[in-house]
Amino acid sequence: MRRDSIFYKLFQQFPPLLFQLLPAPPPNADTYRFDSVAVKEPKFEIDGVFLPNEVEGVVYFCEVQFQKDEQLYERVFAESLLYFYRNRDRFSDWQAVVIYPSRSTEQSKMHPYEDLLNGDRVHRICLNELGDIRQLPIWVALMVLTTVDETQAPVEARYLLERNISEQPSSRAIIEMVTTIMVYKFEELSQQEVETMLGITLQETRVYREIKQQGLEQGLEQGLMQGLLKGREQGREQGREQEAITLVVRILTKRFGDLPEEMRIKISGLPLAALEDLSEALLDFSNLADLQAWLVAKG
Numbered sequence: 001m002r003r004d005s006i007f008y009k010l011f012q013q014f015p016p017l018l019f020q021l022l023p024a025p026p027p028n029a030d031t032y033r034f035d036s037v038a039v040k041e042p043k044f045e046i047d048g049v050f051l052p053n054e055v056e057g058v059v060y061f062c063e064v065q066f067q068k069d070e071q072l073y074e075r076v077f078a079e080s081l082l083y084f085y086r087n088r089d090r091f092s093d094w095q096a097v098v099i100y101p102s103r104s105t106e107q108s109k110m111h112p113y114e115d116l117l118n119g120d121r122v123h124r125i126c127l128n129e130l131g132d133i134r135q136l137p138i139w140v141a142l143m144v145l146t147t148v149d150e151t152q153a154p155v156e157a158r159y160l161l162e163r164n165i166s167e168q169p170s171s172r173a174i175i176e177m178v179t180t181i182m183v184y185k186f187e188e189l190s191q192q193e194v195e196t197m198l199g200i201t202l203q204e205t206r207v208y209r210e211i212k213q214q215g216l217e218q219g220l221e222q223g224l225m226q227g228l229l230k231g232r233e234q235g236r237e238q239g240r241e242q243e244a245i246t247l248v249v250r251i252l253t254k255r256f257g258d259l260p261e262e263m264r265i266k267i268s269g270l271p272l273a274a275l276e277d278l279s280e281a282l283l284d285f286s287n288l289a290d291l292q293a294w295l296v297a298k299g
Contacts, residue, residue: 006146006181007064007099008036010139011048013173017139018050018062018097021125026058037083046079056092059084064099072098072107077116095121101147102128134159138167142177150185151283154197157182161198175200193247244275248282256288263288266295274298 010017015034019025026032031053037046048062061080065072076096084094100106103126116122130136133144133156141160148156157178164174183194245268252259252267259267270278278294285291 006177006184007047007143009180010142010177011050011062013177014139015050017143018048018060020137020140021097021099021130022123024120026052028053028057032060046083049083052091055090058093058095059087059091061094061096062099063096065105066101068105068107070107070109073110073113073117077113095123097123097125099125099127099143102126134163138163138174142174142181145178145181146185153182153185157198161200192243196243196247241272241275244272244279245270248275248278251279252282252291255282255285256291259288263291263295270298 011034015032016029018034019029019032032050033053035049035051037049046061047064050060050062052058061076061083063072063076069075076098080094080096084091106124110117117124127144127147130140130144133141133148136144138160141156145153145156145160160178161175164171164178179198179200182198183189186194186197189197249259249264249267267275267278281294282291285294
């Protein structure tokens with residue numbers, strides 16, 4: 001999943017998002033602008049720099065790290081302090097924010113930097129410790145959505161879309177970001193499968209056109225367990241039931257291997273409502289015996 005570009009888009013769309021993660025955000029958080037900068041000699045790439053609107057303000061450096069890097073803090077402090085040194089006349093102070101999916105991703109050997117890390121200048125944010133995704137501010141929830149397991153991500157994505165619609169005014173940017181995250185998370189799914197998952201038409205979203213231009217291949221990487229919940233509302237569309245059968249079979253095949261012909265026939269004979277039930281029930285299946293028991297119970 002291309003998280004660098006996703007977090008870049010998140011911060012670009014809503015710069016105050018960074019300060020929603022901090023215990024003591026600056027009073028002028030809404031005035032900051034976001035940028036990504038390169039520091040040469042040597043060349044360092046800083047994930048994000050949040051620049052104050054006023055002169056002599058505090059500059060915030062941001063690093064998003066989803067893979068373990070045993071020299072992360074060496075790099076973060078080197079590039080941040082070099083940038084601060086070269087722009088000293090513009091800023092009164094600096095702070096750094098490092099975003100991890102969980103603490104297990106953090107650098108192991110931190111002794112040379114403990115004073116900085118234990119002070120109030122460096123903030124380490126673990127997305128899995130922020131709480132229930134449904135209780136978070138919606139832009140923070142989008143960050144957490146990038147870490148949600150693939151089996152649960154479609155449910156949470158649809159919840160955020162519905163929440164966005166219910167909030168007035170709703171934001172087109174939120175729809176674009178949910179779509180971006182889910183297309184990248186399931187980049188091998190076909191357009192039709194992603195539409196089924198989210199309950200929206202992707203041709204209407206800019207992100208899908210952009211991603212198609214980048215040459216992402218469509219297919220199936222993993223099952224979208226909840227992807228059929230919108231099927232009931234769209235059941236009048238011709239071919240919807242066959243699409244549901246195809247998707248459920250592909251999900252089961254991905255998890256358990258080739259299905260016996262008898263099971264395929266039984267699944268093909270299920271009505272759309274039962275297929276929706278199956279798409280939810282298979283989240284709890286451990287093997288084909290669980291599927292067989294479910295089919296028998298359905299008669």
